[in-house]
Amino acid sequence: MSTLTPRLQRQLSELLGVQQQQNRWHGALPVLLLDRCWLQLQRVGVEDLARVLPPDSSGEAPELVRFRELRQRGVDHLDAQERCWEEFGRESCSLALRRFWEAQERGHHGWTFSAYLHLLERYRHLIEADGPSPIPLLVLARSSSLEHHQLQWCWP
Structure with a gap:
């Protein structure tokens, strides 16, 4: 090396x-x-x-994993988001997304x-x-x- x-x-x-x-x-x-x-x-x-x-495990939050699963199955973006809100709660989904983007901005x-x-x-x-x-x-x-x-x- x-x-x-x-x-x-x-x-x-x-x-x-x-x-x-x-x-x-x-x-x-x-x-x-x-x-x-x-x-x-x-x-x-x-x-x-x-x-x-x-x-960085922010992208592994259950809310984000579920959203990606739904999108891979062909579920429309807005429908996937609404399903995640129903399953996890709107606040929880927003917090997971905020943590993910903060980690992206900080850099890993x-x-x-x-x-x-x-x-x-x-x-x-x-x-x-x-x-x-x-x-x-x-x-x-x-x-x-x-x-x-x-x-x-x-x-x-």
Whole structure:
């Protein structure tokens, strides 16, 4: 990985060596977070990832999930909205939508609940598969940018 300094490359090599002894899924498996601005590589246990880098789950509110389900079934936009108001209440639907848009405005650098679950699913699959075991590396977006965090896999 070309963005790593020699010191960070040594850290990564050491972790990859230890990782090769892993063949079962557990919460202490490492996830690496690279802060490019400070050239810092942070090791976080997979069990602590959501606490250290909370994914945005505002789009997973039941009101919004139901609305999307109705729309995918071909229900008209206004009819879907009215059904959601009936099921969840108008205030609850408005609050879910407001939280979603506030999260969009704040920005989450693409680190959503589904991205988080995808990382966990893929990591578990790779650890339990035969062969070398990689370590996920999240290259963090700069805080003031619109770019997304980039998930990379570091292989031995």
